[in-house]
Amino acid sequence: MSIFDAPAYDGHELVTFGKDAATGLRAIIAVHSTTLGPAVGGCRMYPYASEEQALDDVLRLSRGMTYKSALAGLPFGGGKSVIIGDPRQDKSIELMQAMGDFIDSQGGRYVAAEDSGTGVEDIRMMAERTPYVSGMDDNEFGGDPSPSTARGVFLAIRTAVKHRLGEDNLQGLRVSIQGLGHVGYYLAGLLVEAGAHVLGADVNADNLRRAVSDHSIEAVATEDILGAEVDVFAPCAMGAILNEKSIPGLRAGIVAGAANNQLASAVDGASLQDRGILYCPDFLINAGGIIDVHHQRVGSAEASKREHILRIEQTLSQVLVDADNSRRQTNTIAEELARNIIGQAAQSLAA
């Protein structure tokens, strides 16, 4: 298949490749849309098995950012970047500075934030070369957005439980979390505080220990988390976790988590629906982080940020009701809603 026909390409405005022999940088920046504003999105560092895999990932993530910001009512477009490399072995100050140069060369069309494999320290090194970064304490764009992402996912779980089970609270509800990193850790805390019984798994023993010790969750082996008998499964590790292999083994009535691109393909949304599993679209419910970035950028009061994150509940409710009424997939409805928002903005810009 040609790149232009790949579903993830989806009319991207810009895809650019950066290579720096001196530092070993191999990176891709993808800008899906700038209709609503600059393309703000994370910079991921991952040891991709191939350049094709890196390209597919950056395109899928970038498109997801467009939908996410649109549904969250933010003045941002959608973009993402990836660095091909192992974050545990291949990082250096020079590499991150070279990435900063690469981001700078886009002139502000793309603004980078932290993502899997990168953290505040890396963003600071990039910031030595470009102002187009976010997610730093001493920068106008602010600090770690993960607690806000966790809060949005928590609100979504509450909404989905009310919609599907008719329960007003999470007391006694069983929730499994795959991945207890930045978001999963905070999500576990919020759920336990609300009275839920939380089961968690992580390939990183330290992260698992921290969540068990701080929030008294039940540890589950990584290979057992997908099949755990729960009311809600919250994927908070990596993408494409909902696929033809995993879906038949799920024993949750609701899937609602932070991981980006949870559906391996569009077909998997249909498989979930066929199994009667309520899927809360990731790009709708994990917007708390990008909402946080926006409010830090404009210097809002904490209350405005919290009120904005609360709106995830309303948008999700609308999508769940529409999906019930039309018997269509939740992810299809949420994508349509996002495309309508962008289409209307494009029309007003053209007028």
Ligand code: NAD
């Ligand atoms: P993170 O890297 O801090 O945490 C991910 C955790 O998952 C790590 O502890 C890792 O060890 C664990 N993990 C990886 N593979 C696993 C597996 N097979 N089984 C169990 N655990 C596994 O990342 P994060 O910032 O917490 O983000 C989690 C997900 O949410 C990512 O997909 C990210 O793209 C997405 N997301 C994050 C934010 C944010 O604000 N951080 C916002 C939107 C979306």
